[in-house]
Every structure is written in C-alpha cells, then in structure tokens.
Amino acid sequence: MAMSIQQYLAEHREQHLSQLLDFLRIPSVSTSSKHKPDVRKAAEWLADTMKQAGIENVKIMETEGHPVVYGDWLHAPGKPTALVYGHYDVQPAEPLDLWETPPFEPEIRDNKIFARGATDDKAQLYLHIKAVEAYLNAEGSLPVNIKFCFEGEEEIASPNLSPFLEKHREMLKAEMIVISDGPMYSREQPSICIGLRGLCGFEIEVKGPRSDLHSGLYGGGVANPITALIQLVASMRNEDGSIAVEGFYDHVSAPSEAIRKSYEALQDNEQKTADELGVPKLYGEAGYSFMERTTLRPTLELNGILGGYQGEGIKTVLPSSALAKMSCRLVDQQDPDEIFDLIEAHIEKHKPEGVTVQLIRRDRGKPYTIAPDHPYIEAAAKAYEAGFGQKPVFIQSGGSIPIVEVFSRLLNAPVVMLDLGLPGENMHAPNEHFHLENYDKGLITICSFWDEVHSQG
Amino acid sequence: MAMSIQQYLAEHREQHLSQLLDFLRIPSVSTSSKHKPDVRKAAEWLADTMKQAGIENVKIMETEGHPVVYGDWLHAPGKPTALVYGHYDVQPAEPLDLWETPPFEPEIRDNKIFARGATDDKAQLYLHIKAVEAYLNAEGSLPVNIKFCFEGEEEIASPNLSPFLEKHREMLKAEMIVISDGPMYSREQPSICIGLRGLCGFEIEVKGPRSDLHSGLYGGGVANPITALIQLVASMRNEDGSIAVEGFYDHVSAPSEAIRKSYEALQDNEQKTADELGVPKLYGEAGYSFMERTTLRPTLELNGILGGYQGEGIKTVLPSSALAKMSCRLVDQQDPDEIFDLIEAHIEKHKPEGVTVQLIRRDRGKPYTIAPDHPYIEAAAKAYEAGFGQKPVFIQSGGSIPIVEVFSRLLNAPVVMLDLGLPGENMHAPNEHFHLENYDKGLITICSFWDEVHSQG
Incomplete structure (x- = not known):
C-alpha cells in the first residue's frame, strides 16, 4: 500500500x-x-x-x-x-x-x-x-x-x-x-x-375467540390461544435441544473435519463467553461446541412472542389470539422454502384443537x-x-x-x-x-x- | 313489593x-x-x-x-x-x-x-x-x-x-x-x-443473556428465554388438557351429582356457544361439559405472554427475557398459597438450562x-x-x-x-x-x- x-x-x-x-x-x-x-x-x-x-x-x-x-x-x-x-x-x-x-x-x-x-x-x-x-x-x-x-x-x-x-x-x-x-x-x-447460514423467518398466529374473554367465566371451557401456541411451538423441539420438525436435518451433512479442527485450534473459552453474556451457562444442541452450534448447525429460534394482556400486574383475560415470531438459521443444503413446507406439515400434524393456526412465511435466504x-x-x-x-x-x-x-x-x-x-x-x-x-x-x-x-x- | x-x-x-x-x-x-x-x-x-x-x-x-x-x-x-x-x-x-x-x-x-x-x-x-x-x-x-x-x-x-x-x-x-x-x-x-372459583395469579419470568443478542451470531449457542419459558409452561399441561402440576388436584373432589344433574337440565348448547365465541369448537379437560369445565373444575390459564421483538415483521434477535402472565381458577378445597408452592416445585423440577426463572406471586383468593x-x-x-x-x-x-x-x-x-x-x-x-x-x-x-x-x- x-x-x-x-x-x-x-x-x-x-x-x-x-x-x-x-x-x-x-x-x-x-x-x-x-x-x-x-x-x-x-x-x-x-x-x-x-x-x-x-x-x-x-x-x-x-x-x-x-x-x-x-x-x-x-x-x-x-x-x-x-x-x-x-x-x-x-x-x-x-x-x-x-x-x-x-x-x-x-x-x-x-x-x-x-x-x-x-x-x-x-x-x-x-x-x-x-x-x-x-x-x-x-x-x-x-x-x-x-x-x-x-x-x-x-x-x-x-x-x-x-x-x-x-x-x-x-x-x-x-x-x-x-x-x-x-x-x-x-x-x-x-x-x-x-x-x-441461511435464514427463514416466519410467524405463527393462533386465533381463538372473536374477542378477549373473562378467564373466570370462560377459562377451562375454550382453548386458550397462547396455550395452544406454546404447546405447538414446544413440540418443535426435542428434549436434547435438537429440532423435532420432521425432515429438518435431511439436507444437513456433518461439519467437515477440517473446519471442526480449525475451531478446536481457536480454543474458545465457553465459560468466559457465558460470563460475558450474563447467562449461568451456554446451552444448545447436544454434541456440539458453542462455535459449532452457532455457525455450523441449523437453529429454530423464537425472536418474539406476544398475546393477551401486556401491561402491569395481572389481568384475568382469556385472550383472542397469540403470535410467535420465529426464524431458522440454515446450513449446508437446507432450502428456506423446503423448511417452510416442513414447518407447515408439522403444524398440520400437531394442530391444536379449538383454535385456528396460520403460518405466515416471511424472510428467506439460502x-x-x-x-x-x-x-x-x-x-x-x-x-x-x-x-x-x-x-x-x-x-x-x-x-x-x-x-x-x-x-x-x-x-x-x-x-x-x-x-x-x-x-x-x-x-x-x-x-x-x-x-x-x-x-x-x-x-x-x-x-x-x-x-x-x-x-x- | x-x-x-x-x-x-x-x-x-x-x-x-x-x-x-x-x-x-x-x-x-x-x-x-x-x-x-x-x-x-x-x-x-x-x-x-x-x-x-x-x-x-x-x-x-x-x-x-x-x-x-x-x-x-x-x-x-x-x-x-x-x-x-x-x-x-x-x-x-x-x-x-x-x-x-x-x-x-x-x-x-x-x-x-x-x-x-x-x-x-x-x-x-x-x-x-x-x-x-x-x-x-x-x-x-x-x-x-x-x-x-x-x-x-x-x-x-x-x-x-x-x-x-x-x-x-x-x-x-x-x-x-x-x-x-x-x-x-x-x-x-x-x-x-x-x-x-378461587384464584391465584402469578407471573413467570425467564431471564437469559444480559441484552438482546443477534440470533445469527448467537442462535443455537445460548438458551433462548422464550423457548425456555414456553417449554416450562407447556410442561404444566397433559395431552388430555388436564393440569400436570403435581398435587394440583389433591384437594378437588368430583362435582356433586346434584349440581351435575342441574347442569344437565339446562341443556347447554355447546355448538351455539362455540359459534357465538367464534371458535371452531369448544375445548378443554376431557370428561367434563363446557359448563362443568368453566365452573366446577380448576384451570391454569395464560392471560398474557411477552418477550423479544413485538413490532411489525421479523427481527432476528435472541431476546434477553420472556414473561408469562398466568392465573389458576380454584375450586373446592384448593388454597391459592398451596397452589403457588406446587407451581414453584414444578418450576424447580422442570427448570430449563442456561437461564434463570422466577415465579412472581400476585393475586390470590379462595x-x-x-x-x-x-x-x-x-x-x-x-x-x-x-x-x-x-x-x-x-x-x-x-x-x-x-x-x-x-x-x-x-x-x-x-x-x-x-x-x-x-x-x-x-x-x-x-x-x-x-x-x-x-x-x-x-x-x-x-x-x-x-x-x-x-x-x-
């Protein structure tokens, strides 16, 4: 120069x-x-x-x-x-x-x-x-x-x-x-x-009663859209932290030995990272290091959730709807549109009763x-x-x-x-x-x- | 008069x-x-x-x-x-x-x-x-x-x-x-x-990283507080719609025959109720009618949930915290303070990894x-x-x-x-x-x- x-x-x-x-x-x-x-x-x-x-x-x-x-x-x-x-x-x-x-x-x-x-x-x-x-x-x-x-x-x-x-x-x-x-x-x-990593961003909206209901007068009798939403979304994850959406890993090969070795050489200090982030410990899919999980493995993440009363204290409503804002990070040969289809199929299979569910497909990138x-x-x-x-x-x-x-x-x-x-x-x-x-x-x-x-x- | x-x-x-x-x-x-x-x-x-x-x-x-x-x-x-x-x-x-x-x-x-x-x-x-x-x-x-x-x-x-x-x-x-x-x-x-029915209202707050993180750079590597919250709350319910918190039904007797009979006489039209509320069907704990579920049975209801990005579209954050606003309706000999203790024990038993969880006890009534x-x-x-x-x-x-x-x-x-x-x-x-x-x-x-x-x- x-x-x-x-x-x-x-x-x-x-x-x-x-x-x-x-x-x-x-x-x-x-x-x-x-x-x-x-x-x-x-x-x-x-x-x-x-x-x-x-x-x-x-x-x-x-x-x-x-x-x-x-x-x-x-x-x-x-x-x-x-x-x-x-x-x-x-x-x-x-x-x-x-x-x-x-x-x-x-x-x-x-x-x-x-x-x-x-x-x-x-x-x-x-x-x-x-x-x-x-x-x-x-x-x-x-x-x-x-x-x-x-x-x-x-x-x-x-x-x-x-x-x-x-x-x-x-x-x-x-x-x-x-x-x-x-x-x-x-x-x-x-x-x-x-x-x-690639990306697919989406929203899952659950709709229940036409308007918010009194949770005393209707609670127990009508499906709660928030409950339906969280059960549906919780069903997308296995106990070991891996993703339970059928076919999700179909186009994901194991990381190459070369990149895993180069990562090992970096000697990432996971406790230091946890301390910096202010969490008791790092956590994620079993069998992979923090660096591997955050760069070589796909994710399914909740970016936001909302439904019902959002103010101070408690308001005893049974809300009319609930919304999750989510995104997947994709690796290897995963295709965002294919992942959307798999999520749609998962929703269809685990469809909660008494409410309607809609998948809104948003951002996508390979x-x-x-x-x-x-x-x-x-x-x-x-x-x-x-x-x-x-x-x-x-x-x-x-x-x-x-x-x-x-x-x-x-x-x-x-x-x-x-x-x-x-x-x-x-x-x-x-x-x-x-x-x-x-x-x-x-x-x-x-x-x-x-x-x-x-x-x- | x-x-x-x-x-x-x-x-x-x-x-x-x-x-x-x-x-x-x-x-x-x-x-x-x-x-x-x-x-x-x-x-x-x-x-x-x-x-x-x-x-x-x-x-x-x-x-x-x-x-x-x-x-x-x-x-x-x-x-x-x-x-x-x-x-x-x-x-x-x-x-x-x-x-x-x-x-x-x-x-x-x-x-x-x-x-x-x-x-x-x-x-x-x-x-x-x-x-x-x-x-x-x-x-x-x-x-x-x-x-x-x-x-x-x-x-x-x-x-x-x-x-x-x-x-x-x-x-x-x-x-x-x-x-x-x-x-x-x-x-x-x-x-x-x-x-x-009696009532106990509470909040469950899950805290993760000190501040919101980029879900691309940290996603998969750190426990997501919303995911942790919804898995914890989802664990409180069985597949049949009943409540999975251990001991929850201990002080609940079956409804008396007298009241069940008086309810049968009312010939509640459940499809009409569903139509009025705008839901595909009524839904709740198996084995009970809508009127029984809403008056004689206890509930565990989500009144509100919030966490992460709440605006339009998608924002790819891994949020720092999530909050559920919940309440139980109580019947028979259930005591709100005892129920709080059972929920606290449930949280302790199902404590998600990589985050901290707090139960905030709010309203109570017998x-x-x-x-x-x-x-x-x-x-x-x-x-x-x-x-x-x-x-x-x-x-x-x-x-x-x-x-x-x-x-x-x-x-x-x-x-x-x-x-x-x-x-x-x-x-x-x-x-x-x-x-x-x-x-x-x-x-x-x-x-x-x-x-x-x-x-x-």
Missing part, C-alpha cells in the same frame, strides 16, 4: 470520521414505514459522498421498495472488476431505554463509535468509499475496476435485490463480489468468513460457502495480514446475509467477505458500536486487498 | 339512568396509578349519591390503597341486618381500538348501556342504592337493616379489604352479606350462584360455596321469581370474587349473590354493557328480596 495513500488517509482522518457520524445520524430503519423518508435521505447522502470521492456514474436507482445506490470506476483495463456491496439501512433501535446514548446521535467514546448501524453496516461500507477516495486523490487511479451497489433493504431481507440483480446483470457484471458486513473472529484474531483456497480468498488473507499484522483464520459465520448466495448465483461470481467488525459490537441490539482501531486497520486491509488482486493480474 | 315503590322508580327512571351514566363516565381503573384521582372521584360521587338516597352515616374510609365507601340505615329493629357489598373500580379498558364507542363515554343503544364497568360492577351496585332510595322516599323506611360497603380495589384483588374487614368487624357486623357482581345464567333463565337450601337463598329464589317471572336455577360461577370467601370467613355470615348481569355483557373485555331490562327487573328483585327477608323475621 503506497505511502501517499496512507498519508492521505491520515491527513483526512478527522474529517472522514466527522462525515461518518453524519451518515449515522440518519435513522434509515428500513422495516418502519415511518422512516421511509430517512432511508431515502441516507441513499442521497451516500450518492453525494460517493461523487465527492471520485466515483463515477453515481445514481440512485429505484426499486419496488427502497432504492439502490450505484457507482463505478472502471479505468483499470486488463484488471479484474470487483462489485462492492453494502447496505445503508439499519435495524430498528428498540428497546430505546437500553441505549446509553440515543441510537441516532452518534458518540465516540472509549475509541468506539456508538450508534445504530455503526458496525452493521454503515462504517464498513464507508471504509470502501474512503479507500477509493484515497487512491484517486493520492494516486489518481485504482489498482482494479470497482463497481458499487449499496442497498437499503438488507435488514428486511432484501426483497427487491434479486429482481434488481437480474434486471441489471450486465451493469453489475464482475469477477468477484466484495462484502464487508460482519465481525471477524476476535480483536486478537482476524478471520475470513468462508460460509454463512446458506453460502466458498473454498478457503480460492485465489481471491488467498488475496484477502494477505490483505488481513497487512492490515492486522497476523494471518487470519477461516471460520463460518452463524449470521445470514441472504444476498451473498443470491449475488453468487445471479452474477455467477465468488463472494469475498471482507469483514471488518468485531464480535460484541451489539449488531441488532442496543448500544451498537464500531471500534475505531478497525476503522484504521480496515482501510489498510481494503487497500491491500485491491493491491493483491491487482498483482494476481 | 309496594305499588308506591314501583311508582317512585318509574317516575324517576330517566333521572336515575342519567345519574348512572355520570357514574360510568368516571374512569376508575384501580390497577393504573394514572387513574388514582379518578378512583377517588368515583368514591366521592358514590358517597354523595348515597347521601341523596337517604342512606345515613355515609363516609369515605381510607385504606392503604383506594378508599372504602360506607353507609347504613339501621332503623328496622328486630329485623336482620344485611351488608351490601359492591365495587366502584373497573378493569382497564384496553385494547381501546376494539371499542365501538369510547369506554368512558357511556351510550345507551339497543336497550343496553355501553361503558367500561357497566355490568362489572357499577350498574349492579347502583341498583341497590336506588332500591333504598325508593323505599325511603315512597315508604319512609326499609323492611330490613342495611349496611353498605363499596370498595375501589376489587379489580386488583382487594389487597386492603381483609384488613379493613378485620379492623371494622363490629361496624360491618351483619346476618348476611349481599353482593350483585356477576351474570345470571341467561336472559331466559335467571339463576342463583351458590359457588365461586373458592366459596353456600347450600342451595339456606333460608336466605330461598328468599333470593322468591325474589328472582318476582323480578323475572320464573324460578331461578342454582349454578356455580367460574369467576372469582375472592372477597366473597373473605367476607364469609371474617364476618362469619353467609354471602348471598344476587347477580343481575347477563352473560355476553363483555365483562373485562371491549364493549362492556348492561341490559336495561335487567335494570328494571333487578330493582324489583332487590326490593322483593328485602321484603322476603323481612317476612322471614
């Missing part, structure tokens, strides 16, 4: 950070209709910032939902073209009372930036823009061709990205897709993620993996070594970026995940933050990666 | 109804600290109205919580003294959006008064005041001695009534307690309630029964025949008025439940109402009851 680039980044660091805080101030919560104008504002802010960085052909491209921001710089003939993807939308900030400082009033303290979207994904995508700006200002050109595709619907499972990719396949054509949207293994141990010896992964490994001073390990992530698989399939190119976040940065939770040390190391890693790819030819 | 009294009530009907609407306008929600001044206002309104009716010694008596309104008329020497109990507090009105007209803007339509508290218990206690007013204005005296004790905490399980009764035992001394706070069997079939051949019950039967034109049947109610048992025990006197509501009047639910036909028939029933008791000597 050229000295001139390092110097440019150092000289503009304060200004760049201040600009990033402006980005974080925009509450671009994609799931909330109330925040629709803010999502648009974030797209416009991003387009302006890309233009200022020297990126060409910047445009805000409409979809059925929130827009995609595109831009490119394509003046490195004979060199590979990379498509950098990121998302400028963020998760809802609730529960607000658990934030130490307001989620959309970013604050730097303890060398971290606190704000909703700090690590997921605003700072990470911002680093890619600043890397390009540094090249163009310090060197006048980039070592490779780069296209940018930033979407505003990742946190609602990218409903319009697939059609967008299909429609603009030619414009987006690239030799690789690069995404920075997750955490590395630890502060001490950089890593490259070579796999992601699992993804890439070989650790792929040339671009090898380039990434060298880049991390340059940025973080040590070789990265290969891991699989438990999270889902459904569009990784979509990109790979629709653009027919490998996806390189250049994660620059750290674990414990409270993605999707109160007090989300991003470490400033990774701001600096991340810029070096990105620039080194482009240099490595350039060298490969 | 004297013609003069009937005439007085007829002449003042419109004025009395208008005054009742004023009472219903006061949002005396006892569970809500926000409404504390309204509860006080209702007590003051009631005291004024009692004084205007000619009731003597009216006073607002302080407790640790909301006050008791007392009054009496004791100028019938040699005749029994009755203590009339009622409550001027009401349930919360939520969910507000399901009310056709606002809960505290009473409206008369279809010959019914719609308002929160209409049937539970404001109209019913109001009828007792108006009956006394009619006697005193038309005849100058009452056929019996009457004391009034109206509380403002029935909907929060009367936490201060027991100490009040103990402290004022002498003042409240009576040969019987009369309570109108429930529905009769049906519009076509008046009834006398000779039994009530079951109550009275013999159908008690002289005051026989007087009540004649009074209903006078008011409604047909003999009442004897039933047990599934609801709980814990203070019925408390009154009976602390004042050592039988409780006569002179219910004047009708089923389907949405007690504790949106669009609560009271039928005006029972307003008129109820006044005749109350006056006839005092006449019958007078005749007994």
